[in-house]
Amino acid sequence: MSNPQTTPPPPTTKRILLVKYGEVALRQGNRGFYEKQIMDDIRRRIKSLHTGNIRVFREQGRFVIEDLSGDLDTDAVLPLVQTIFGCIAFCVGIKTTEREMGALRQIALEFFRDKLRGGSFKVASKRADKRFPLTSQEISADIGECLFDNMPGARVDLHAPDTVFHVEVRNHVYFYVTSVGGEGGLPYGSAGRGVLLLSGGIDSPVAGYLAAKRGVSLIPLYFHSPPYVSERVTDKVNDLLGALAPYTGVIPLRVVPFTDIQLYLQEHVPAEKLTIFLKRAMMHIASHVAAAEKALCLITGDAVGQVASQTLQSLAAVNSATPLPVLRPLTTMDKHEIIAIARRIGTFDISIRPFEDCCTLFVAKHPENKPNAQVIERMESRLMEIGLREMILAAAEHALTRS
Numbered sequence: 001m002s003n004p005q006t007t008p009p010p011p012t013t014k015r016i017l018l019v020k021y022g023e024v025a026l027r028q029g030n031r032g033f034y035e036k037q038i039m040d041d042i043r044r045r046i047k048s049l050h051t052g053n054i055r056v057f058r059e060q061g062r063f064v065i066e067d068l069s070g071d072l073d074t075d076a077v078l079p080l081v082q083t084i085f086g087c088i089a090f091c092v093g094i095k096t097t098e099r100e101m102g103a104l105r106q107i108a109l110e111f112f113r114d115k116l117r118g119g120s121f122k123v124a125s126k127r128a129d130k131r132f133p134l135t136s137q138e139i140s141a142d143i144g145e146c147l148f149d150n151m152p153g154a155r156v157d158l159h160a161p162d163t164v165f166h167v168e169v170r171n172h173v174y175f176y177v178t179s180v181g182g183e184g185g186l187p188y189g190s191a192g193r194g195v196l197l198l199s200g201g202i203d204s205p206v207a208g209y210l211a212a213k214r215g216v217s218l219i220p221l222y223f224h225s226p227p228y229v230s231e232r233v234t235d236k237v238n239d240l241l242g243a244l245a246p247y248t249g250v251i252p253l254r255v256v257p258f259t260d261i262q263l264y265l266q267e268h269v270p271a272e273k274l275t276i277f278l279k280r281a282m283m284h285i286a287s288h289v290a291a292a293e294k295a296l297c298l299i300t301g302d303a304v305g306q307v308a309s310q311t312l313q314s315l316a317a318v319n320s321a322t323p324l325p326v327l328r329p330l331t332t333m334d335k336h337e338i339i340a341i342a343r344r345i346g347t348f349d350i351s352i353r354p355f356e357d358c359c360t361l362f363v364a365k366h367p368e369n370k371p372n373a374q375v376i377e378r379m380e381s382r383l384m385e386i387g388l389r390e391m392i393l394a395a396a397e398h399a400l401t402r403s
């Protein structure tokens, strides 16, 4: 009788999800750091399925999600992980612990046989495990021949096949046909934190999404001006965060009381300059919040030339209000490009709900569109001396402690 401890378990074959990650795989120095982040993200999301048997492991440039008790319910898992930044593709396939070519041929045939779309195919193999006796070309030829012999009507076309059958030899052997695209980008939070100036409009949620996709974790800040702006706008901004949650996880909104500052500035600066002063006040407050939260940048939804306050002159006049870099992911986009992203990520329908936001409410009929930064700065520093500084600090303090 054989010793049970030395008998290898019989080969198993089961459905799994293969995860490809793109850009992070290229970052040699930080590779382990990025990989760990993505694995942690996958594990966190899968937890919500409440089945303790799912595990994630790394396989030479891939992650594999498997169910220890059998086939993975890929329909349940895929939507949970598809929004993880850093992943470029997800392939529903099978994993086998079998290594014998004869058996692999049979497994491939069984899996691929009903998956031919159109008449022609090719087998594309990757051999990451160099201990495997056949080269990738030999594997493709071997399995290709078996498929050709056993799938009536199938043709081999190496240049423009209708279907590509993928075989990957790693610690285990994997087979898959199609893949669904992932978001790409870098793992959420891997770049550090940023304060997102989030209004109820179309642009800033898209800017937040794009910054998050480059690895920036978001601290969202909304400047609220009751009673001039309805409480329902706060709900709307929270709903926008809810729409971003599949990408970022649930993040709390910080609300800045902005009414006093708006009224003060309305009284102390010429109407055509008001918007610039309001935006500078937002920048000052956001910078205080960033310092307290150890955030490294601010993020806004500005796009060059979209409105008077977004000309290059206006952006220059606003910029000096913060020592931090300001990410403006939409700067060079047209509105229809922004809207296309907003629709895809699910923020558009929320953003177009008709409520006033504070800058449109207080905006002048003819706002200055080429402000002189130095003039604005001089005027502002006088106002700082006579009360504005305290109001800004108090507003930041409130946002940090009450929300």
Ligand code: ATP
Pocket (backbone or CB within 6 Å): 196, 197, 198, 199, 200, 201, 202, 203, 204, 205, 221, 222, 223, 224, 282, 299, 300, 301, 302, 306, 307, 309, 310, 357, 358, 359, 360
């Ligand atoms: P959005 O569609 O994001 O509201 P917008 O096209 O309306 O932008 P502005 O009102 O000039 O343009 O605002 C430019 C940016 O300033 C916004 O994208 C946002 O980042 C920030 N911002 C404006 N108002 C607020 C607010 N009430 N709370 C937080 N951020 C704001």
Ligand code: MG
Pocket (backbone or CB within 6 Å): 199, 200, 201, 202, 357
């Ligand atoms: Mg707006």
